[in-house]
Amino acid sequence: NAGVTQTPKFQVLKTGQSMTLQCAQDMNHNSMYWYRQDPGMGLRLIYYSASEGTTDKGEVPNGYNVSRLNKREFSLRLESAAPSQTSVYFCASRKTGTYNEQFFGPGTRLTVL
Amino acid sequence: AQSVTQLDSQVPVFEEAPVELRCNYSSSVSVYLFWYVQYPNQGLQLLLKYLSGSTLVKGINGFEAEFNKSQTSFHLRKPSVHISDTAEYFCAVSRLGAQKLVFGQGTRLTINP
Numbered sequence: 001n002a003g004v005t006q007t008p009k010f011q012v013l014k015t016g017q018s019m020t021l022q023c024a025q026d027m028n029h030n031s032m033y034w035y036r037q038d039p040g041m042g043l044r045l046i047y048y049s050a051s052e053g054t055t056d057k058g059e060v061p062n063g064y065n066v067s068r069l070n071k072r073e074f075s076l077r078l079e080s081a082a083p084s085q086t087s088v089y090f091c092a093s094r095k096t097g098t099y100n101e102q103f104f105g106p107g108t109r110l111t112v113l
Numbered sequence: 114a115q116s117v118t119q120l121d122s123q124v125p126v127f128e129e130a131p132v133e134l135r136c137n138y139s140s141s142v143s144v145y146l147f148w149y150v151q152y153p154n155q156g157l158q159l160l161l162k163y164l165s166g167s168t169l170v171k172g173i174n175g176f177e178a179e180f181n182k183s184q185t186s187f188h189l190r191k192p193s194v195h196i197s198d199t200a201e202y203f204c205a206v207s208r209l210g211a212q213k214l215v216f217g218q219g220t221r222l223t224i225n226p
């Protein structure tokens with residue numbers, strides 16, 4: 001089992017460019033999440049998907065869109081990147097019906113110039 | 114709504130010394146509590162969790178935490194730290210049955226030889 005995988009690991013964008021961060025899990029989990037991590041701010045939830053076909057906004061959704069492509073995959077899109085979106089992005093998943101233990105991917109480090 | 118406060122942003126200790134990382138939470142309902150660890154340039158992994166029952170919870174790598182309902186605290190402890198414990202530690206809370214985890218700001222633990 002690979003667990004939660006994310007691509008790419010690193011990315012540099014110019015302001016205004018777009019990109020999609022990919023996430024996949026092989027644990028048959030129903031729920032998936034996107035977080036961003038910034039120094040001194042912990043992890044903040046961007047969007048989540050409780051099950052295939054549903055998505056909901058988290059704490060900091062502005063400037064992002066998501067797609068739950070199927071049960072395994074949950075992508076995060078930046079349509080027009082801004083320097084404020086420079087961050088480390090983590091994807092996570094969890095199994096429905098259990099306490100809320102989430103399993104995290106290795107992260108994508110994004111820099112927007 | 115739930116919230117989490119980690120009282121120290123950085124904790125330096127000497128190798129083989131004991132350590133306590135402090136976490137307080139705020140919630141009007143029953144919660145699950147978690148500690149996650151993030152080693153340099155990696156994703157988060159679960160250290161331990163409190164769901165119910167015994168207030169002293171043991172986790173991996175010799176860590177333990179004590180749930181104190183009256184003080185709304187969930188402090189993490191280790192009696193003797195090792196260089197390999199150098200990492201950032203996150204406390205998180207979840208309302209029972211909720212989809213989302215709420216994270217604290219993180220505590221960076223630095224072990225000096």
